[in-house]
Amino acid sequence: MFEKFPGIGPRQARRFVQYLLVVSPAVRQEIAEQIKALGTQTAQCKKCYRWYTKEGSGATCPVCADTHREQSLLFVVEKDADIDNVERSNYKGLYFVLGGIIPLAAEEPEKHIRLRELIKRAEAEKPAEIILGLSATTEGDHTREILAEKLRGLSKISSLGRGLSTGSELEYADPDTIASALSSRT
Ligand SMILES: [Zn+2]
Structure with a gap:
């Protein structure tokens, strides 16, 4: 899955997976939750198209x-x-x-x-x-x-x-x- 990341080759991707296998389940869980939160806490600005951290309900950064x-x-x-x-x-x-x-x-x-x-x-x-x-x-x-x-x-x-x-x-x-x-x- 990490091979889909920009600039990450198969060897680096394997190292990431090995790291995730070695850490505790709690750490894995935390990482998974942070990734999930990306979709709800960030938004793409309707005017400039940059990604930003949402704080209010506005549609712009x-x-x-x-x-x-x-x-x-x-x-x-x-x-x-x-x-x-x-x-x-x-x-x-x-x-x-x-x-x-x-x-x-x-x-x-x-x-x-x-x-x-x-x-x-x-x-x-x-x-x-x-x-x-x-x-x-x-x-x-x-x-x-x-x-x-x-x-x-x-x-x-x-x-x-x-x-x-x-x-x-x-x-x-x-x-x-x-x-x-x-x-x-x-
Ligand atoms: Zn903007």
């Missing part, structure tokens, strides 16, 4: 629900973990999680990322600026080009690309680098 944030700025990222990192810089706008990146040879980009959802949100909210915070990789560049084309005319489109060094991913960039990439975005 705390960031989307926070009216004090800059509503005219929309930061587009590949995955949830990128948001956690961007939050450590000084960014105070809103987000949208693409849920992936467009492979170079992809013929239907909307099958790989939430392209339709992003266009819909841009049309509905008309943010003054959409910041494309994609990785400085070949696929990141490719995705950026497609997004810029699809969003043309809806908002001002800017990009962090040049502020991040080649090959770097937003998830691992330090907050100062993100802050400076944000202030020098073009």
